[in-house]
Amino acid sequence: MRTLMIMMVVSGLWLPGGVLAGNAFSGAVRVIDGDTVDVGDVRVRLHGIDAPETDQTCRTEQGQVWACGKWVTDQVTTLFGGRMAECTPVITDKYNRIVARCTVAGQDVGHELVSAGLAFAYRKYAQDYVFAEKGAAIRDIGLHASRVQNPSQFRQTRAVGRIPPDRACPVKGNISSQGSRIYHVPGQRDYERTGIRTERGERWFCSASAARLAGWRAAKR
Known part of the structure; x- marks a missing residue:
């Protein structure tokens, strides 16, 4: 099995x-x-x-x-x-x-x-x-x-930074207004509405483990 x-x-x-x-x-x-x-x-x-x-x-x-x-x-x-x-x-x-x-x-x-x-x-x-x-x-x-x-x-019209530039790396490394580094994976509640702005230090990851190693924590929902 x-x-x-x-x-x-x-x-x-x-x-x-x-x-x-x-x-x-x-x-x-x-x-x-x-x-x-x-x-x-x-x-x-x-x-x-x-x-x-x-x-x-x-x-x-x-x-x-x-x-x-x-x-x-x-x-x-x-x-x-x-x-x-x-x-x-x-x-x-x-x-x-x-x-x-x-x-x-x-x-x-x-x-x-x-x-x-x-x-x-x-x-x-x-x-x-x-x-x-x-x-x-x-x-x-x-x-x-x-x-x-x-x-x-x-x-x-609002898709800038929301669609992965590389489909193999869809994890979103977001930085909140309080400076918290939070990653979102596909299927989570706020994934689609989260945009990534690389000029602010936000980034894309290829896996959740890569995001954690870089210092991001998982989104709660």
Whole structure:
């Protein structure tokens, strides 16, 4: 069994969170944002959808700015938070998260969110929910009733220092405002929002052990 597990890790069949590639897994949902959830102990990026970031804002037709990202997160929490989900892995993304299709009580979570206007079809990666998005747009519900910047464009405008220049070295060595040296690994809560500014002495590491040897401590979450 030990030899088999080693072979799975080496061959890439063992995914983050101890999930075996191709195997469904389940657990209680904890909502991170509109398209990212924890299912049990596994961080999941929902396949085929893209939602505003939690700190993203939108404008009403009258020009009023409102916190649409937080609203989406709250709505998704109301719909699915604490409920049991079943997920099937599709791939892992550049942040080493599992991208998966998930269902709750037999409902496709991605389809439900896009149909309710809480997320968009992520056409760059999948066409699964294009018709669901068109239906929500026709009904002018949810985000479709506002002026919303494309979530991926929003991320690009703030992406400087957030995406590893070398995918083999994804660990972020951040320095806090108090001068503490803290490293973040993919999958942790603040990983994606943490930007690395090398001019301030911050740096990228290829492993957590390398960060520790350099004097950085692990982020608590």
